[in-house]
Amino acid sequence: MSSIAELFLNVDTTAICDADKTTRVLDSGIRPRSANPRIAGPAFTVRCRDDFLPVLRAIEAAAEGDVIVVDGGGHEIALAGELFARGALARRLGGIIVDGGYRDMAYVSTCPLPVYSRFVTPLAGTTVKLGELNVPVTCGGVTVNPGDLILADVEGVIVLDPARAEDLLETAGKIKELEARAIEGLTAGATLSSALKDAFAAPGDAKASFRTSR
Numbered sequence: 745m746s747s748i749a750e751l752f753l754n755v756d757t758t759a760i761c762d763a764d765k766t767t768r769v770l771d772s773g774i775r776p777r778s779a780n781p782r783i784a785g786p787a788f789t790v791r792c793r794d795d796f797l798p799v800l801r802a803i804e805a806a807a808e809g810d811v812i813v814v815d816g817g818g819h820e821i822a823l824a825g826e827l828f829a830r831g832a833l834a835r836r837l838g839g840i841i842v843d844g845g846y847r848d849m850a851y852v853s854t855c856p857l858p859v860y861s862r863f864v865t866p867l868a869g870t871t872v873k874l875g876e877l878n879v880p881v882t883c884g885g886v887t888v889n890p891g892d893l894i895l896a897d898v899e900g901v902i903v904l905d906p907a908r909a910e911d912l913l914e915t916a917g918k919i920k921e922l923e924a925r926a927i928e929g930l931t932a933g934a935t936l937s938s939a940l941k942d943a944f945a946a947p948g949d950a951k952a953s954f955r956t957s958r
Contacts, residue, residue: 748893748906749784751913757899759916759923767912768903770860770884774843776898778829778852778859783896785811785838786906787888791876792816796823796868798875799842803828805877808836811894815881816844822868824859826851833857841894841901843883860901 761767788810792798794817802812812832816823824840826848832840839858846852846861847868862884878890886903888894893904904912922943929939 748909748913751910751917752782752784752895755913755916755920757895757897757902759919760895760902760904760912762919763912763915764908768886768888770841770886770901770903772900773862774841774860774884774901775862776858776860776896777846777849777864778855778857780856780858781896781898783811783839783841783858783894783901785809785894787811787813787890787892787894787903789878789881789883789888789890790814791879791881792823792869792873793875794819794821794869795871795873795875796828797871797873798877799824799828799840800831800871801874802877803831803835803837806835806837809838811838812840813881813883813888813894814840814842814844815883815888816842816862818862819844820863820865820867821845822847822863822865824861825868826855829855829857829859839894839896841883841896858896860896 788802788806790798790802822845823842824846829852842861845863845865847866852859880889888903893906893909895902926939926943929942
Protein backbone atom coordinates (compact mmCIF):
# COMPACT_ATOMS: atom_id res chain seq x y z
CA MET A 745 0.00 0.00 0.00
CA SER A 746 2.94 2.34 0.53
CA SER A 747 3.71 2.35 -3.21
CA ILE A 748 0.07 3.24 -3.95
CA ALA A 749 0.20 6.11 -1.49
CA GLU A 750 3.42 7.35 -3.08
CA LEU A 751 1.92 7.21 -6.58
CA PHE A 752 -1.14 9.12 -5.36
CA LEU A 753 1.07 11.92 -4.08
CA ASN A 754 1.84 12.89 -7.68
CA VAL A 755 -1.71 12.76 -9.07
CA ASP A 756 -5.25 13.65 -8.05
CA THR A 757 -8.69 12.11 -8.23
CA THR A 758 -9.54 14.09 -11.38
CA ALA A 759 -6.67 12.50 -13.31
CA ILE A 760 -7.68 9.04 -12.08
CA CYS A 761 -11.25 9.62 -13.23
CA ASP A 762 -9.86 10.77 -16.59
CA ALA A 763 -7.92 7.52 -16.80
CA ASP A 764 -11.06 5.47 -16.11
CA LYS A 765 -14.50 6.96 -16.68
CA THR A 766 -16.10 4.05 -14.78
CA THR A 767 -14.39 4.99 -11.51
CA ARG A 768 -16.71 4.81 -8.52
CA VAL A 769 -17.14 8.35 -7.15
CA LEU A 770 -18.93 9.07 -3.90
CA ASP A 771 -21.58 11.73 -4.39
CA SER A 772 -20.68 15.30 -3.55
CA GLY A 773 -22.81 15.24 -0.41
CA ILE A 774 -19.94 13.42 1.29
CA ARG A 775 -17.81 16.38 2.28
CA PRO A 776 -14.43 16.85 4.01
CA ARG A 777 -14.73 17.99 7.62
CA SER A 778 -11.13 17.99 8.87
CA ALA A 779 -7.90 19.81 8.08
CA ASN A 780 -6.56 17.01 5.86
CA PRO A 781 -8.65 15.87 2.86
CA ARG A 782 -6.20 13.33 1.40
CA ILE A 783 -6.89 9.62 1.89
CA ALA A 784 -5.10 6.60 0.45
CA GLY A 785 -5.87 3.28 2.08
CA PRO A 786 -7.94 0.09 2.07
CA ALA A 787 -11.57 0.19 3.14
CA PHE A 788 -12.68 -1.26 6.47
CA THR A 789 -16.42 -1.18 6.02
CA VAL A 790 -19.21 -0.69 8.56
CA ARG A 791 -22.99 -0.92 8.18
CA CYS A 792 -25.13 0.59 10.92
CA ARG A 793 -28.27 2.63 11.42
CA ASP A 794 -28.51 5.40 14.01
CA ASP A 795 -26.11 3.59 16.35
CA PHE A 796 -22.38 4.27 16.63
CA LEU A 797 -21.28 1.15 18.52
CA PRO A 798 -20.29 -0.52 15.20
CA VAL A 799 -18.04 2.45 14.35
CA LEU A 800 -16.31 2.13 17.72
CA ARG A 801 -15.83 -1.59 17.06
CA ALA A 802 -14.37 -0.83 13.63
CA ILE A 803 -11.85 1.68 14.98
CA GLU A 804 -10.66 -0.93 17.49
CA ALA A 805 -10.51 -3.75 14.91
CA ALA A 806 -9.05 -1.97 11.85
CA ALA A 807 -5.38 -2.23 10.93
CA GLU A 808 -2.97 0.67 10.59
CA GLY A 809 -3.72 2.62 7.40
CA ASP A 810 -7.28 1.30 7.03
CA VAL A 811 -10.01 3.74 6.10
CA ILE A 812 -13.25 3.36 8.07
CA VAL A 813 -16.13 3.57 5.56
CA VAL A 814 -19.50 3.80 7.27
CA ASP A 815 -22.82 3.05 5.59
CA GLY A 816 -25.10 4.96 7.92
CA GLY A 817 -27.99 5.01 5.50
CA GLY A 818 -27.57 8.73 4.91
CA HIS A 819 -29.37 9.50 8.16
CA GLU A 820 -28.79 12.84 9.87
CA ILE A 821 -27.53 11.21 13.08
CA ALA A 822 -23.92 11.56 14.26
CA LEU A 823 -22.12 8.23 14.15
CA ALA A 824 -18.73 9.60 15.27
CA GLY A 825 -17.10 12.67 16.75
CA GLU A 826 -13.94 13.98 18.39
CA LEU A 827 -13.18 10.90 20.48
CA PHE A 828 -13.52 8.65 17.46
CA ALA A 829 -11.14 10.82 15.45
CA ARG A 830 -8.64 10.84 18.31
CA GLY A 831 -8.99 7.08 18.66
CA ALA A 832 -8.38 6.58 14.93
CA LEU A 833 -5.31 8.82 15.07
CA ALA A 834 -3.93 6.84 17.99
CA ARG A 835 -4.28 3.65 15.95
CA ARG A 836 -2.78 5.33 12.87
CA LEU A 837 -5.82 4.71 10.70
CA GLY A 838 -6.14 6.29 7.26
CA GLY A 839 -9.38 8.19 7.74
CA ILE A 840 -13.10 8.02 8.50
CA ILE A 841 -15.88 8.43 5.93
CA VAL A 842 -19.48 8.43 7.17
CA ASP A 843 -22.60 8.41 5.03
CA GLY A 844 -24.43 9.99 7.92
CA GLY A 845 -23.57 12.57 10.54
CA TYR A 846 -20.37 13.65 12.28
CA ARG A 847 -20.04 16.06 15.19
CA ASP A 848 -17.54 17.94 17.39
CA MET A 849 -16.36 20.23 14.63
CA ALA A 850 -14.47 22.46 17.06
CA TYR A 851 -11.85 19.72 17.17
CA VAL A 852 -12.50 17.85 13.95
CA SER A 853 -12.11 20.92 11.72
CA THR A 854 -8.44 21.17 12.79
CA CYS A 855 -7.81 17.43 13.04
CA PRO A 856 -5.02 15.90 10.90
CA LEU A 857 -7.08 12.72 10.38
CA PRO A 858 -9.07 12.85 7.13
CA VAL A 859 -12.76 12.91 8.09
CA TYR A 860 -15.68 13.00 5.65
CA SER A 861 -19.40 12.95 6.33
CA ARG A 862 -22.73 13.76 4.73
CA PHE A 863 -23.99 15.84 7.66
CA VAL A 864 -22.76 17.77 10.65
CA THR A 865 -25.12 17.39 13.57
CA PRO A 866 -24.88 17.48 17.37
CA LEU A 867 -27.36 14.61 17.76
CA ALA A 868 -25.63 11.26 18.28
CA GLY A 869 -27.05 7.80 17.85
CA THR A 870 -27.41 5.01 20.37
CA THR A 871 -24.83 2.38 21.42
CA VAL A 872 -26.82 -0.85 21.56
CA LYS A 873 -26.58 -2.47 18.12
CA LEU A 874 -23.56 -4.43 16.90
CA GLY A 875 -24.07 -3.61 13.24
CA GLU A 876 -21.94 -5.31 10.59
CA LEU A 877 -18.22 -5.04 9.91
CA ASN A 878 -16.28 -5.83 6.74
CA VAL A 879 -19.26 -6.48 4.49
CA PRO A 880 -20.11 -4.83 1.15
CA VAL A 881 -21.75 -1.47 1.89
CA THR A 882 -23.17 1.53 0.09
CA CYS A 883 -21.52 4.87 0.84
CA GLY A 884 -22.14 8.03 -1.14
CA GLY A 885 -24.28 6.10 -3.57
CA VAL A 886 -21.60 3.57 -4.61
CA THR A 887 -20.70 0.06 -3.51
CA VAL A 888 -17.62 -0.26 -1.32
CA ASN A 889 -16.19 -3.70 -0.61
CA PRO A 890 -13.82 -4.54 2.24
CA GLY A 891 -10.28 -3.93 0.99
CA ASP A 892 -11.27 -1.63 -1.88
CA LEU A 893 -8.81 1.22 -2.29
CA ILE A 894 -10.15 4.55 -1.06
CA LEU A 895 -8.55 7.69 -2.47
CA ALA A 896 -9.65 11.22 -1.63
CA ASP A 897 -8.55 14.81 -2.05
CA VAL A 898 -10.16 18.24 -2.34
CA GLU A 899 -12.03 17.09 -5.46
CA GLY A 900 -13.83 14.17 -3.83
CA VAL A 901 -13.68 10.51 -2.80
CA ILE A 902 -13.18 7.62 -5.21
CA VAL A 903 -13.11 3.84 -4.87
CA LEU A 904 -10.80 1.58 -6.87
CA ASP A 905 -10.37 -2.14 -7.33
CA PRO A 906 -6.97 -2.68 -5.67
CA ALA A 907 -5.95 -5.07 -8.48
CA ARG A 908 -6.22 -2.21 -11.00
CA ALA A 909 -5.07 0.66 -8.82
CA GLU A 910 -1.39 0.75 -9.68
CA ASP A 911 -2.00 0.76 -13.44
CA LEU A 912 -4.63 3.48 -13.11
CA LEU A 913 -2.35 5.63 -10.98
CA GLU A 914 0.46 5.27 -13.48
CA THR A 915 -1.88 6.32 -16.31
CA ALA A 916 -3.08 9.22 -14.17
CA GLY A 917 0.53 10.27 -13.73
CA LYS A 918 0.98 10.39 -17.50
CA ILE A 919 -2.18 12.48 -17.80
CA LYS A 920 -0.76 14.95 -15.29
CA GLU A 921 2.37 15.17 -17.44
CA LEU A 922 0.22 16.05 -20.46
CA GLU A 923 -1.60 18.66 -18.41
CA ALA A 924 1.74 20.14 -17.39
CA ARG A 925 2.76 20.39 -21.04
CA ALA A 926 -0.48 22.17 -21.88
CA ILE A 927 0.05 24.59 -18.99
CA GLU A 928 3.58 25.31 -20.21
CA GLY A 929 2.18 26.18 -23.63
CA LEU A 930 -0.46 28.46 -22.16
CA THR A 931 2.12 30.17 -19.97
CA ALA A 932 4.26 30.76 -23.05
CA GLY A 933 1.35 32.51 -24.77
CA ALA A 934 -0.19 29.71 -26.79
CA THR A 935 -3.94 29.52 -27.31
CA LEU A 936 -5.83 26.83 -25.46
CA SER A 937 -6.44 24.84 -28.63
CA SER A 938 -2.79 24.91 -29.72
CA ALA A 939 -1.56 24.09 -26.20
CA LEU A 940 -3.86 21.09 -26.10
CA LYS A 941 -2.81 20.02 -29.60
CA ASP A 942 0.84 20.07 -28.56
CA ALA A 943 0.03 18.07 -25.42
CA PHE A 944 -1.82 15.49 -27.51
CA ALA A 945 1.33 14.94 -29.53
CA ALA A 946 2.57 12.81 -26.62
CA PRO A 947 2.28 9.07 -27.37
CA GLY A 948 0.49 6.45 -25.30
CA ASP A 949 -2.83 5.62 -23.68
CA ALA A 950 -2.72 8.70 -21.48
CA LYS A 951 -3.16 10.89 -24.59
CA ALA A 952 -6.44 9.20 -25.45
CA SER A 953 -7.67 9.51 -21.88
CA PHE A 954 -6.71 13.18 -21.80
CA ARG A 955 -8.40 13.92 -25.11
CA THR A 956 -11.71 12.32 -24.08
CA SER A 957 -11.69 14.08 -20.71
CA ARG A 958 -11.36 17.64 -21.95
